Amino acid sequence: MAMQLIECVPNFSEGRRQEVIDEIVNCFRDKRGVYLFDHRADEDHNRLVVSLVGAPAPICDALIEAAKAAEKHIDMNKHQGGHPRIGAVDVVPFTPIKGISMDECIELAHAFGERYYKETGIPVYFYEDAAKRPERKRLEVIRKGQYETLKEEAKTKPERRPDVGEACLHPTAGATVIGARKFLVAFNVNLDTTDVAIAKKIAAAVRASSGGFCCVKGIGLALEERGITQVSMNLVDYEKNSLYRVLETIRMEARRWGVSVIETEVYGMIPVNAILESAAYYLQIADFKPEQVLELKLLDIMSEKAE
Structure with a gap:
């Protein structure tokens, strides 16, 4: 049987406490069949993004170990940060690389979601190609209102109930979104203004949901530690809209307010x-x-x- 390789980029709701970050990341180190390519923590987002490549089974084993570490240390009732989130382990996407199809990654996501709930008690929503309900293909639909709203609506609204688990969230770890998708490019553009309203208007101009580019998701937020603002984006299909096209549109929109781009960031791995x-x-x-x-x-x- 040909070797199977997947990419997995789990996101954790912790970007400030180094000891917690280290404990989570250590779950992926020195594991046979798991290659830790990159990990980045951001204090303003209060988020940790880990980039992994490897065989499905050992990656799933390591994810369970990391989820238990996150559950132990992260209380969503106290969590604050710039990035939308619903859980201590917020999202776990699987992407096919070699010897495995997207359909097989969908099956992997569904099987892992069942195992994940059984071993951690954290309920699961499925998204992107693994979504079991068409509206849940879009991550922002699942995250609407974030943890604070979802923890109440999961109990009272059938359409917001998890795909795996009871009609409620974990009391401290919230819920996790698991899915299968293409390569995603996390691309941020930092602006030389403290006015977050400008960043939000620019984000609205480029994201698909408000009439911008297809396959682009984006929010505007303040990077308070640096005294600047950011248009934080996910390009869910970089082949349909290039980085340069999105960046040049942001430059054009920013000029309306006399704002310029300081720098850009690629968060995690990116296809060449x-x-x-x-x-x-x-x-x-x-x-x-x-x-x-x-x-x-x-x-x-x-x-x-x-x-």
């Missing part, structure tokens, strides 16, 4: 083609192809010889 497309745009390279990148060509040659 997403970077190369924008590099070719800004360098104005005609007919540029990824095969022209020396390291990528070498990897192709080495892969062919290995087979």
Whole structure:
């Protein structure tokens, strides 16, 4: 049987307490079949994003261990941060890389959701391609009102009940959203203004839900520690809307208020083609192809010889 590889990018509602961050991240270290590619914690978002690649079974085992650590330390009744959230382990997406199809990742998400609830007691919602209800394909629909609203509405509104678990959230850990999806690029644009209303207006101009770019989700928020604001986005299909196209639209919208872009951030891992497309745009390279990148060509040659 061919080796199966998936990417998994679990998000935890903790970005400030280093000892808790370390305990969660350590659950993914030195585990056979699990490769910890990246982890980033942000104090303003109060969120930890971990990037993993590996075989499905060992990744799922490590996720259970990390979820138990998060449940032990994170109380959603006390949690505050700039990023929308409903649980201590907020979201767990599976993305196919090699030897596994999207349909198999959907099956994996559903099976893992059942196991996750059984072993942690944290209820589960399914999203993106693993959604069992069409409206739950969109993560923002599940997160509407965030933890504070969902903990009440899960008890009283059938349409907000978890897909796995009782009609309530975990008393401290909330709920977890589990799914299968394509590669997602977490892309942030920082602005030289303290006026968060401007960042929110710009986010509304670029996100799909308010008439902007398809496959772009975004919010405006304040980075209080730095005295600036941010348009924080998820590009759920970078092939349909490029980083440079979104960034240039943000620059254009910001000029209306005399605001400029300080910098951009890529949070976690990113496919090389997403970077190369924008590099070719800004360098104005005609007919540029990824095969022209020396390291990528070498990897192709080495892969062919290995087979």
